[in-house]
Amino acid sequence: MPITPPRAAHLMASPDDVEAQFYEALREADLDKLMALWADDDEVFCVHPGGPRVVGQQAIRVAFEAVFASSGRIQAQPERVRRVHSIDSAVHNLVERIELQTSEGARTGFVVATNVYIKTAQGWRMVAHHASPGTAQETPEIVEAPSVLH
Structure with a gap:
């Protein structure tokens, strides 16, 4: 199988820029745009639900x-993003709201995903996307109350 050369990616100034472009590429089913967001590293990885x-x-x-061939555009909207950032890396944990068209009509599903980014010479890039199996209801969240008041 011939390897398609990556499309030149725009300089991404922040992990949020990469994340916005990632979900836009999913909604557009734009494989070249999506792949341009990944770091040029042999160890990048992805886990689709299940x-x-x-x-x-x-x-x-x-x-x-294969996903785009079977599903076409993926109407995924990131919500409830939790961010942990350092100077050269970032981890985002979020809920993806997925809008699906089924034989019974429009349906909404929810997936919990973690996206990991690193800062490279070409700007921020994705190194990991891990999505859990989805649910029909919005995923509940357990949040610890802050132990120190400011």
Whole structure:
């Protein structure tokens, strides 16, 4: 299988920029745009809900190509994003609201996902996307109350 050269990615100034472009690429079913967001590293990985761990850019490309071929555009909207950032890395945990068209009409599903980003010479890039199996109801959240009041 020939390897498609990656499309030149825009300089992403923040992990939020990469995340916005990632979900836009899913909604547009734009494989080249989506792949341009990934770091140029052999160890990047992706786990689709209920699927295996997919490691490496080419394997990730093939996995998303299959998703787009079977589902088309993925109407995923990130919500309730929790962010942990450092100077050169970031982890975002969020709920993806997925809008699906079924034979019974429009349906909404929810997936909990974790996206990991690193800062590279080309700007911020994705190194991991891990999505859990979805649910029909919005995922409940247990949040610890702050122990120190400011």
